[in-house]
Amino acid sequence: MSAYLLRRLLLVVPTLFGIILINFAVAQFAPGGPVQQVLAEIRTGANQSLGRAAGSGEGDTRAPRTQDGNSTYRGARGLDPAVVAEIERAFGFDKPAHERFWIMLSGYLRFDLGRSLFRDRPVWELVIEKMPVSISLGLWSTLIIYLVSIPLGIRKAVRDGSRFDVWTSAAVLVGYAIPGFLFAVMLVVLFAGGSFLQWFPLRGLATSGSEAWPFWQRAADYAWHMALPTLALVIGGFAGLTMLTKNAFLDEIGKQYVLTARAKGAGESRVLYGHVFRNAMLLIVAGFPAAFIGILFTGALLVEIIFSLDGLGLLGFEAAIRRDYPVMFGTLYVFTLLGLVMQIVSDVCYTLVDPRIDFEARR
Numbered sequence: 001m002s003a004y005l006l007r008r009l010l011l012v013v014p015t016l017f018g019i020i021l022i023n024f025a026v027a028q029f030a031p032g033g034p035v036q037q038v039l040a041e042i043r044t045g046a047n048q049s050l051g052r053a054a055g056s057g058e059g060d061t062r063a064p065r066t067q068d069g070n071s072t073y074r075g076a077r078g079l080d081p082a083v084v085a086e087i088e089r090a091f092g093f094d095k096p097a098h099e100r101f102w103i104m105l106s107g108y109l110r111f112d113l114g115r116s117l118f119r120d121r122p123v124w125e126l127v128i129e130k131m132p133v134s135i136s137l138g139l140w141s142t143l144i145i146y147l148v149s150i151p152l153g154i155r156k157a158v159r160d161g162s163r164f165d166v167w168t169s170a171a172v173l174v175g176y177a178i179p180g181f182l183f184a185v186m187l188v189v190l191f192a193g194g195s196f197l198q199w200f201p202l203r204g205l206a207t208s209g210s211e212a213w214p215f216w217q218r219a220a221d222y223a224w225h226m227a228l229p230t231l232a233l234v235i236g237g238f239a240g241l242t243m244l245t246k247n248a249f250l251d252e253i254g255k256q257y258v259l260t261a262r263a264k265g266a267g268e269s270r271v272l273y274g275h276v277f278r279n280a281m282l283l284i285v286a287g288f289p290a291a292f293i294g295i296l297f298t299g300a301l302l303v304e305i306i307f308s309l310d311g312l313g314l315l316g317f318e319a320a321i322r323r324d325y326p327v328m329f330g331t332l333y334v335f336t337l338l339g340l341v342m343q344i345v346s347d348v349c350y351t352l353v354d355p356r357i358d359f360e361a362r363r
Contacts, residue, residue, distance in 0.1 A: 113330030133311030153245025176239030181302035
């Protein structure tokens with residue numbers, strides 16, 4: 001097992017390098033980089049100032065012109081090249097792309113993710129600040145999905161083909177067919193001050209001024225704020241895990257060792273939870289780390305935006321819109337590294353759940 005883990009850890013390096021390289025190369029061809037956005041904001045601000053001066057009627061609002069009739073107004077003929085060069089130097093774009101890439105990688109080797117271009121704060125500081133919100137959503141959503149889906153899947157396997165199995169399958173698949181963000185919008189309309197009821201808050205994870213409340217009151221307030229976002233993430237996660245649990249149990253129930261246990265007089269509960277459960281739960285339990293990472297970093301983006309939760313999803317969305325490259329690539333580096341490590345943790349979980357699994361024996 002140690003040799004296998006060493007190989008997997010060594011593969012993390014080229015995999016991480018390839019992912020960052022591809023995304024960095026794609027970003028170079030994307031229009032509207034950070035320098036272009038700053039220049040556009042400067043031009044827009046200059047044009048608005050000129051418009052306000054024209055509207056106030058103060059002085060001659062016409063742009064000054066040279067003897068040949070050309071406008072000398074900076075916003076009309078473009079910014080001073082020295083100003084553009086200074087902005088490029090401040091953002092690091094005075095260097096070629098390959099040099100910027102190696103500088104970024106050298107920082108990542110020291111776990112230095114750089115500073116945000118528009119927030120003027122270290123990327124690590126932003127990530128740590130936003131992490132509690134995303135961890136709250138991912139953790140509670142994953143736990144609820146597992147706590148509901150596993151008993152439901154076992155029940156469906158035991159009563160395979162019954163009315164209970166049919167209507168629960170229909171309900172689960174309907175929930176799976178509704179995107180999480182669409183369900184979040186529906187929850188807002190119904191229960192968060194939309195067209196019907198206002199039972200739940202719409203913004204944040206705590207009420208303003210709740211820091212002075214007793215612990216139990218703050219915990220209740222936290223659960224009140226988390227209810228709708230968690231439900232929006234959970235509703236689409238039941239189907240896959242429920243059906244996986246059901247199929248895993250059905251596969252194990254039909255095996256010879258189950259028939260032998262029943263022939264020896266073992267009760268149904270003893271057969272189901274003493275023999276079948278451990279083998280059937282192998283894939284489900286071992287996949288928990290990957291499932292948590294998936295919900296934490298991929299499923300919460302639109303839900304965070306809809307419920308105005310200042311988490312990692314909203315941070316990444318705003319960084320992509322503003323082309324805040326240090327935040328974009330810094331969070332990509334952290335999430336990718338964490339995802340690759342969680343895959344290795346999942347393999348370790350396989351061996352812990354079932355010691356018969358030997359990755360060294362695989363060719």
